[in-house]
Amino acid sequence: MATHTSKFWKPGSEPPGSTLSEERVSSEGQGSSVVYNPYRNLSLEQQRLKLPVFQHRTNILYLVESYQTVIVVGETGSGKSTQIPQYLLEAGWAAEGYMIAVTQPRRVAAVTVATRVSEERGRMLGQEVGYTIRFDDVSDPEATRVKFMTDGMLVREMMQDPLLSKYSVVMLDEVHERTIHTDIILGLLKKIQKKRKDLRLIVASATMDAEEFKDFFNTNETGDSRNDTAAVLSVEGRMFPVDVHYSLDPVPNYVKATVETAIKIHHNEKPGDILAFLTGMEEVEQVVSLLIEEARKIPRDSQKMMVLPMHGSLPASEQMKVFQRTPNNVRKIVVATNIAEASITISGIVYVIDSGFVKLPAFNPKTGIESLVIVPVSQASAEQRAGRAGRVRSGKAYRLYTEEAFHTLAPSTVPEIQRAGMASVVLQLKALGIDNVVRFNFLSPPPAQNMVRGVELLYALGALDDNGRLTNPLGYRMAEFPLHPLYAKMLLISGEMDCSEEAVIIAAMMQIQNVFITPPKQKIQATNAKRRFSALEGDHLTMLNVYLAFVQHNKRPKWCHENFLNYKGLCRASDIKDQMTRLLKKFKIPLVSCEGDAEKLRRCLTAGFFANAAKLHYSGEYRTVRDDHPLSVHPTSVLYTETRPQWVIFNEIVQTNKDYMRDLTAIQPEWLYELAPHYYQYGTDRELAAKRARLGDR
DNA sequence: GAGCACTGC
Structure with missing residues (x-):
């Protein structure tokens, strides 16, 4: 340290x-600017032996053998991320067809650590050692023994295989970062460990909160530490x-x-x-x-x-x-x-x-x-x-x-997990077979109110029934989409609303940030370029225009540059679009174009985002339809103009000096009652207030 | 007329 x-x-x-x-x-x-590595002239094998973690090799293997959970506290430079998986491999933990999973919070980390480990083993990446991240699976179902992946990918795998039966050891790395996905996995693994005594868990963290992890996983209630099921090991850094x-x-x-x-x-x-x-x-x-x-x-x-x-x-x-x-x-x-x-x-x-x-x-x-x-x-x-x-x-x-x-x-x-909206988390937990999400064993439970809010939204979207169970097929299908439930709902209904081809593009475009680039020296040119794509109906159709033009110009980087568009971002949108299209095909949702009929698309957006509806107030600002909360149009919106539509739906709110709606589309009010009667069944403000009071929502 | 921590499926 x-x-x-x-x-x-x-x-x-x-x-x-x-x-x-x-x-x-x-x-x-x-x-x-030189990273100091005193061992740079040694062979990879010699370098491995010099890492601080090597001194603990025998002890680590002993602890993994004897305890269900091992918490490894290791500082930067200890070598834990690259070495521990190899020690496990060498000790036979990946025999008999079993695999070792190692998660990272970020994609680049999963790729770089996997690359380093396969180099050290002198094998080609994707064989004995591989990685799996979204849009990039470099692993072989037969050959791969150690698989590095993002923590989000492991959550997805658990939906297919809730007991993680392929794996003998799961190592969670960088747990101190406490991403939502890592926290979900921690809770699920505690549950899995009851059914799979053979499964080993390694929790690797850079900070000293090891005791908290140990207490969470230790099932020993005898008070005699010899019966502990979790152990802590500290590895010095370099x-x-x-x-x-x-x-x-x-x-x-x-x-x-x-x-x-x-x-x-x-x-x-x-x-x-x-x-x-x-x-x-x-x-x-x-x-x-x-x-x-x-x-x-x-x-x-x-x-x-x-x-x-x-x-x-x-x-x-x-x-x-x-x-x-x-x-x-x-x-x-x-x-x-x-x-x-x-x-x-x-x-x-x-x-x-x-x-x-x-x-x-x-x-x-x-x-x-x-x-x-x-x-x-x-x-x-x-x-x-x-x-x-x-x-x-x-x-x-x-x-x-x-x-x-x-x-x-x-x-x-x-x-x-204690600072975020819970709709996605609740949906995923339900899909993982957790019936009582409020009582799920979180290491750090989110505020109950956040969970209730998430459940309410999912119910309104039709993903949950009156008993709080996932609906079939809608709820189950929504959970399969790697998107916020609002987008998943929009896509799943887009087939019957005759605009699925365009809806997929809009959903994909909304996942990328900074579509429009504004270089400080070319502000005017950039603003003019953006205006060329603008649609009167709002930001969603503007994004559709951008993507269609991108495809029309053969996805050329030069064209993006000339039009002040984020080339890498658009490529990512294209990948997301393909993934969403595959899912729609899987669910037999017809892929149909609205043939330029914007109203079909606006109705489809309303079917997903009805909960985010706002009406123009006489003050000149907007108010949410459901609870009269004041909102303004974000300056980046194409609807940031003099003439404002009476009714809009929006994707999200960003709060700075005021509460701003970002990504808006103009709608007709009657669509709300038509597409979400359950949500807007009480017409007047007074009735809405009465409903809110009954729900204890104030 | 005015604003965008960072990831991830």
Whole structure:
């Protein structure tokens, strides 16, 4: 583990240098963009033996043999992700036709770890070692013994094979990230373990919350630890020490403090790149422009600064820039959102600036609205950020808050499953045979209200019957779609509404972000380009126009570029469209075109999204039909115009200063009563209020 | 007239 020594320091003053760390820096003497690997000249086999986890090989195999669940706490660089699966393989856990599954929260991780492991074994990827991610299955049902996959893929597999009968061991990696999928798998595996005593589970986490996992999986109630069914093992990492510096006083403005701190580091500290964590794109751009202003003041013969933004809505080409090496006399300063905390790794970082804040989604069960809120980071998250400075050599982390403030932070971030809408989760659990979802054994149970809200929505969509059971065939089919239930409903009804070909495209297009690219220097051209695709009916038909034009121009990257469209995103939409089409064929839903009849499509959208309906209020804003909640049109919508339709349906609400509806289509009010009579059976506001009161929904 | 943490099936 990286050692942390706390020091006091005040932003705006000179950051203190540590004699100890200065010595370490000079003794390492590494180039700033080189990942330090002291074993790079050894063979792959020799490198394997040098990893910290190797010392624990025998013990790990013993524990897996003796306990149903083994929790492995291992820091970055321990080698647990690549080695433990191989130890299991070598010890015979994949004999007799059994397989070993290893899950990762992200697609790239599943692919890179699988690639590394197959290299180490000297075999071709997709044979003994393979991976399975959505749209890319590089595994062989006969030959593959170790399969790396995304956690979401394992949930899908469990719908087909609830006891995971193919596997002898399931290893869940990066469990500390607590994705919704990982949490679902944890609950399901606890259940499976009762029926399959032979199945082994390895829970790998980077943080010290091992006891919580152990208590969850330990079924021993005798009080005698010799009967435990779960065990914990810690594996040391291979990281360099990071000195942590706290702010002496609370920082009134972390955006300004980030700029000041970066400048001070640049002028006073040894070479090494800087990574700063902020909460959103706007803050990132602000800091970048302030730093570029400062960079201009640097004298010609001094070390230069290269300031780069890093956030999710940056085009791929811009994102690539942060990975490029910089010349010796240039210091790279990457200003990033949380994307750099776990999703991407930038080499050469020696200094980290932590604003202490993060933007996270929250769910309000009263309104059913998901929003993004800026909140203080957790201690675990702050440690993760600081750790980003210790991958190349010893580094320094500057926290823009006091040490006292750090100790008041929550130990770990609230798991995603407690902060999200539950409609999809409830649908998936029901499909997995969990009848009583409210009493499902979650490691961290979501608020009951969130679950109730999810159940209500599924009932309204016709996926659940009066007894809360999955309906046949609608509910079962909806669960098979890798989409939010609202889209699944729309697609499943699109056949009988004579527009399934177009509905599939719309559903696919709605899954990708940033379809339209707006380069800051060509704002006007980009806006004009977007206007060419705009449909009067709303955003859904606009997206349909974009996709149809993309196909008409043979999916050419050059055409996308000229029209300010996200080429990679459109390719992804094409993959999703194909997958959805396959599912519709499987359910024998006819593939028919509406032949340009927009009304058919708008009705079909209403059949899926009737719960998200709003009416224009005399104030000029909209109100939800169901509970009179005020809403505005999002500025990115094509319906963000002077003349607004009286009635609309929308995909989602984003909450900033106001509650904005995103992705809208104009509808006729009578369609609501026609297509969702059960939901809108009470016509007047007063009757609606009465119904709400009875449901205890206020 | 004004805004988009990050994944994943």
